Amino acid sequence: MLRITSLKKGIVIDHIKPGMGYKIFKLLELDEADCRVALIINADSEKLGRKDLIKIENEIDLDLQALSILDENLTINIIEDEKITRKIELNLPEEFEDIFSCKNPRCITNSERNIPNKFKLLDEKKKLYKCEYCDHFLEVE
Ligand SMILES: [Zn+2]
Numbered sequence: 001m002l003r004i005t006s007l008k009k010g011i012v013i014d015h016i017k018p019g020m021g022y023k024i025f026k027l028l029e030l031d032e033a034d035c036r037v038a039l040i041i042n043a044d045s046e047k048l049g050r051k052d053l054i055k056i057e058n059e060i061d062l063d064l065q066a067l068s069i070l071d072e073n074l075t076i077n078i079i080e081d082e083k084i085t086r087k088i089e090l091n092l093p094e095e096f097e098d099i100f101s102c103k104n105p106r107c108i109t110n111s112e113r114n115i116p117n118k119f120k121l122l123d124e125k126k127k128l129y130k131c132e133y134c135d136h137f138l139e140v141e
Pocket residue numbers: 102103104107108109131132133134135136
């Protein structure tokens with residue numbers, strides 16, 4: 001078992017499907033974060049066999065609900081004083097801003113700098129989202 005320095009305060013994104021950890025890391029732009037971040041790949045998991053996890057020191061302002069689009073089974077724990085004080089339940093958000101960008105090159109969000117990306121839920125079962133501005137479907141690669 002790999003030991004990681006315990007976290008005093010921050011966020012742990014746990015039970016990430018193996019291989020998805022790096023994607024989420026990039027998506028949340030954690031490589032540019034100015035706090036300590038640990039990405040652990042292929043940790044042992046009783047539930048999944050293997051899992052990825054991400055530990056973020058400090059509570060940062062992230063739209064974590066949007067991660068449910070990538071992986072609905074991951075869990076998010078808020079840590080204070082080295083204990084889990086809160087678990088964030090993931091549900092597909094009705095709408096969300098900014099975390100994903102619209103892939104339509106002609107979309108206004110790609111030509112105007114100050115317009116945030118916005119997506120609305122169209123179909124919960126299919127996890128289908130549409131861009132608020134151009135009706136292009138959300139593509140998560
Ligand atoms: Zn668009």
